[in-house]
Amino acid sequence: MFRKLIIGLFIFSLSTMTMAAEPYSSSYKTFVDEIGNISLPKNYRSEWVFLGTWSIAKTDVETSSAASGHGAAGLHNVYTQRGVPEYFQQHGGFPDGAIVVKELLKAVTSSMTTGTVSRGTEVEGWFVMIKDKEGRFKSNPLWGDGWGWALFNKDQPDMTVTKSYKSECLGCHIPAREDDWIYKSGYPLLRD
Numbered sequence: 001m002f003r004k005l006i007i008g009l010f011i012f013s014l015s016t017m018t019m020a021a022e023p024y025s026s027s028y029k030t031f032v033d034e035i036g037n038i039s040l041p042k043n044y045r046s047e048w049v050f051l052g053t054w055s056i057a058k059t060d061v062e063t064s065s066a067a068s069g070h071g072a073a074g075l076h077n078v079y080t081q082r083g084v085p086e087y088f089q090q091h092g093g094f095p096d097g098a099i100v101v102k103e104l105l106k107a108v109t110s111s112m113t114t115g116t117v118s119r120g121t122e123v124e125g126w127f128v129m130i131k132d133k134e135g136r137f138k139s140n141p142l143w144g145d146g147w148g149w150a151l152f153n154k155d156q157p158d159m160t161v162t163k164s165y166k167s168e169c170l171g172c173h174i175p176a177r178e179d180d181w182i183y184k185s186g187y188p189l190l191r192d
């Protein structure tokens with residue numbers, strides 16, 4: 001009887017341990033193959049945590065044309081897996097396997113009861129970063145500086161168009177270098 005109870009307790013604790021595994025702990029099984037090819041996560045809108053939006057204002061040229069008016073030319077929505085913000089708040093950084101997806105949306109602007117309002121329309125592509133604390137894939141040019149880096153265009157979501165993160169990503173992320181290359185000022189859950 002006592003033995004059965006102990007075995008039962010053991011199985012129960014094993015199952016709660018598995019249940020407690022954070023989504024980011026399986027990133028390298030789900031979204032990265034053995035040579036470091038990155039695939040685009042599909043269910044981020046319904047299953048992940050929304051971090052924040054960047055509104056890309058129309059340029060002067062665009063706003064001066066009578067047809068376009070003011071407002072946003074595009075919206076960038078950023079998501080990460082569940083559990084990542086909590087880990088970040090506790091440890092001051094991202095866990096291994098954390099993925100950040102930036103979805104690029106076109107925007108249209110119209111007059112609504114709240115004012116002149118821009119809303120996101122169709123997806124143009126996705127930027128993806130995957131946290132790598134172990135320095136995996138040293139000879140793969142999409143990996144380095146603590147992350148895997150990839151851009152996917154909307155007409156080719158199954159294959160990244162990025163050839164080298166050093167020449168296509170890193171330069172533009174230098175202002176965020178001190179924050180592990182992430183522009184965290186846009187994300188209340190990582191910032192406040």
Ligand code: HEC
Nearest residue numbers: 054076100102127128129149150151162168169172182183
């Ligand atoms: C033209 C400059 C530029 C280039 C090139 C660029 N980024 Fe970014 N990236 C930014 C800026 C600025 C932000 C935040 C504001 C925004 O989205 O406009 C950002 C945000 C992101 C985010 C959301 C997380 C964060 O850092 O805030 C991801 C993910 C991302 N970029 C990945 C990539 C990857 C992968 C590449 C290369 C394939 C890349 N970026 C190339 C400038 C750039």
